Every structure is written in C-alpha cells, then in structure tokens.
Amino acid sequence: MQAKLFALSLGFGGLILATDRALGQQAPQCGARETVIAQLADRFGESLQSFGLAANSAVIETYASVETGxxxxxxxxxxxxxxxxxxxxxxxxxxxxxxxxxSPA
Structure with missing residues (x-):
C-alpha cells in the first residue's frame, strides 16, 4: 500500500511539472539542493520521508513534518x-x- 501511494505521488508530481510547463506558467522554483533542504528544515521543520528514482534519472523526494503536517x-x-x-x-x-x-493490494 505504501509503495502504491509513493508511486502515485511520483506520478502526480510528474503530472504537476508537465502541466505547469505545458500551460506556460512560471518555471518551478529551483536552487542548490543543500540550500533548499536547509530551508525546509529551518522554516517548516520538514525532514526526508521518502525518495525514489524517476525514469529520467531524476531523484524525487518527499519531505514532511509530522508535527505541523x-x-x-x-x-x-x-x-x-x-x-x-x-x-x-x-x-x-x-x-x-x-x-x-x-500480490493483490
């Protein structure tokens, strides 16, 4: 079940990125990995919860705070x-x- 939820989140993440570019909206917010992760920890108390490798060799990561949600x-x-x-x-x-x-879910 958790693997399916993670797979779905990867799919939705890719869909969001593709839709954003297709509609010509502003580009995703990007930066140095260390800086982005430090900001998530400092500003939101988020830590790494899951990660996976996408088909295009990109790494997808989910950060979250169980305290704040x-x-x-x-x-x-x-x-x-x-x-x-x-x-x-x-x-x-x-x-x-x-x-x-x-196996069936």
Missing amino acids: SWTILVTLADGRTCLLASGQNFERIDAPATPAG
Whole structure:
C-alpha cells in the first residue's frame, strides 16, 4: 500500500511539472539542493520521508513534518538542480507493511 501511494505521488508530481510547463506558467522554483533542504528544515521543520528514482534519472523526494503536517515534493535533476514540485498540508505518515510485487493490494 505504501509503495502504491509513493508511486502515485511520483506520478502526480510528474503530472504537476508537465502541466505547469505545458500551460506556460512560471518555471518551478529551483536552487542548490543543500540550500533548499536547509530551508525546509529551518522554516517548516520538514525532514526526508521518502525518495525514489524517476525514469529520467531524476531523484524525487518527499519531505514532511509530522508535527505541523506540512509536506513538500522535490525533484533533483541530473544537472544538480533541485526544484519544488508541490507542497501542502495534512501530511500523514502510513507505516503499512509492503505488499510483495504481484500480490493483490
């Protein structure tokens, strides 16, 4: 279940980034990874909750604060830039056991 939720969050993150670029809106907020992570920790109390590797060799990370409920999804691109994909409130940690591949959910 947790793996499926993470996979869905990766898909939604990619969709958000693709939609933003397709609509010609302002570019995602990007910066040095160390600076972005430090700001998430200092300003929002967020820490790394999950990460995965996207098909384009980008690293997708979810940062969140279980105390305040804030969350942020970041993408670190192959060129080293870290960009904000999405952020919000009401983060809830789910510590469900992993379902083996091929098993019904």
